[in-house]
Amino acid sequence: MHALTKQLSEYMLEKYQLTNYILHESYYDRHKLNDQTVYSFETFWIPSGTSIIEEEDGMMLPKGTVQITIDPVTKRTTTLSLHGPTYLHSVPDDLRDPTTRIAWLESETDMIHGTHFMLEEENDTFFSYVSCHEGIRLSSGCFIHLTLTENGQLDELFLYGPHALDHRVNQEPFTLTLEDIDSLAKQQIKWFSYTKPGHQYAHTVVETIVTQEGSSLVPSKLDFTSSIEVNDVLSWTGLPSKMHERYPYQSGETVTANDVITQTEHPDFRPIQQETMNACRIVIKDIIQSEYPADSGQWMIRHIYRQHPYLAVTLSRAHPTSYVEQHRRVTIFLDEKTLHWISLTDDQELHTVFDSVSAPELEDEQQDIIFNALRPYLLLTPRYVFAASKGQYVLCGLLDSNHAYLPATNEVVLLRNL
Template sequence: MHIITTQLIEFILEKYQLNDYIFYESSYARHKINDQTVYSFETFWIPRGASVIEEEDGTMLPEGTVQITIDPVTKRTTTLSLHGPNSIHSVPDDLRDSTTRMAWIESETDMIHGTHFMLEEENDTFFSYVSCHEGIRLSPGCFIHLTLTENGQLDELFLYGPHPSDHHVNQEPFALTLEDIDSLAKQQIKWFSYTKPGHQDAHTVVETFVTQEGSILVPSKLDFTSSLDRNDILTWANSSTSILKRHPFQSAASVTAEDVIMQTEHPDFHPISQETVNACRNAIQKIVQNVYPSESGQWMIRHIYRQHPYLAVKLSRAHPTSYVDQQRRVTILLDEKTLDWISLTDDQELHTALASVTPPELEDHQQDIIFNALRPYLLLTPRYVFAASKGQYVLCGLLDSNHAYLPATNEVVLMRDL
């Protein structure tokens, strides 16, 4: 066992005083968060005297097994799952009291309630928190899920996403009002169909982030995976006479302690060379020619990106003539080293089904009626949204509504009632 692994196990053992447990196994994993590579160290601890059951389809760990995952660099806990009525050191026996619960979450996460995280949803046994900056939510950000047993004991604590204190936030007062964005809000009215009873028309205002200058901001994905945009139309003169074979899915190589020490970059961040692009294009053309032999010139490579241990290639119609053609996407996975064909996914059936329900064309006066009916129910909430062009979170207003307008009855109803 590597010395780093031993040190991390000893840290967990001491922090939670797992003297009544036996260490069973551990593993490292590597994740992409923002433009950074983040590692995790997962461990399983079995109660003394319990037995592991070996079955044909895998190993069954005994009731009471404790699962603990930490960041091997910061040593923050990201998963603490008890899998049974256990009691371990530093975890209160009853977390139903909000003061006790907040103090414990703060100690486990190194975050401050109201400053770094805030409550999003709760019931008797489940609590969901999201990251924030001084009480204003961040999008995207960190999620904290806490599940309790019926008697208030911890069942699972789970964290995912970037730590709030690591965010770069452009702090400013929130001054945006609904009156400032009236015309923009009207443009966000969207039609949808619901089936209670049958297929019925409804309209609502789609969730939209609006800057304080009054423009729409699309949240940037905090996943800077190597990705190349392409516009390569695939053509061929003759139908393929060869039969291509799909290769089985394969697992990525295990992440090691040496990777943690060296802080090895996630493979998905590695740039894709022009040589690889050319070879990838040739491989994709052979596959498309084989699967869609009569459709030369009708497919275009849109994006090539890494999805370790694969290269993912996304295609769309080169000359769309319908809604289905416009929305249809084909995704092909290739082995990133050999460029062997792994899989092909075509979402044509999904978009064909969606196209069977046609949204109505709205006249201007109809749109005014819908907007005026929904306007008293519009919500504008401050939200920090990550803007990739600025490399930081900027303060926006989240335009949204919990209500929908029903043209058949001229009613405004709660979305959850549909």
């Protein structure tokens, strides 16, 4: 056992007093969070005297198994899952009382309620919290999901995302108003179809992030760290240069304790070299030509990005003439080392259901009518949004609405009622 693995295991053993447990399995993993590589140490502890039951479709953990995941650098717990009734040191027997629940979450997460995290959703046995900075939500931020049993005992605590104390926030007063973004808000009116007798479509204002300067902001696609925008139309004559067979999926490289110690960067952060992109384009052209032989000039490579151990390539129709073609996407996975073809996914069927619905043509006067009807129901909420170019969270406004306008009846209704 590596010295770091031993140290972290002993830390969990002491923190939760797992004296009647045996460490059955442990391994390291790594993730991309904002612009950083974050590691985790995942463990499964089984009660002494029990054993794993091997089955055809996998293994069954014995009752009382405890799953614990921690950040190996900060030692903060990110997963605490109990498989059956289990008593753990430092975990209250009943978490239904709000005061008890919040106090335990604060001690377990090293965050302060109302300052670093706030409630988003709750029912009798499930509580969802999101990270915030002084009461203002962060995107993307940390999610905390707490599940209880019917008698209030812990079932699972799960945290995902950048920890609130690690946030880099550019704090400033929120001065943006709806009047400042009237013109932009009107541009965000979009139609959507829904099924209800006598109706075909409705209008609403789509959720939009707006900077304090009054411009719309598309939050960074944090998973596409190495993404390259290509926008290259594929055309061909004759036969493909090579016929490609599909290869099976493969697992990624094993993450080791040494990777944690040296803080090795996630492979997806490595830039894609020009020669790799050129070779990738040739393979993609061959695959598209063999799969859609009559579609020369109809497909465009949009993005190439890493999703270790693969290169992912997204394509769309170059000259869309319908709803389906406009939104249709094809995603192809290639082995990042050999460029072997792994998979192709075409979401055409997902959008076909909407093909018979035509987008309404709106005159300026109709646009004004719809916007004026929806304007009293517009919401502008402060939101810190991570800006990858700045490496920190900046204060923006979240433009949204819970209502929709029905042109058939000139009504404004709640979206949840449609």
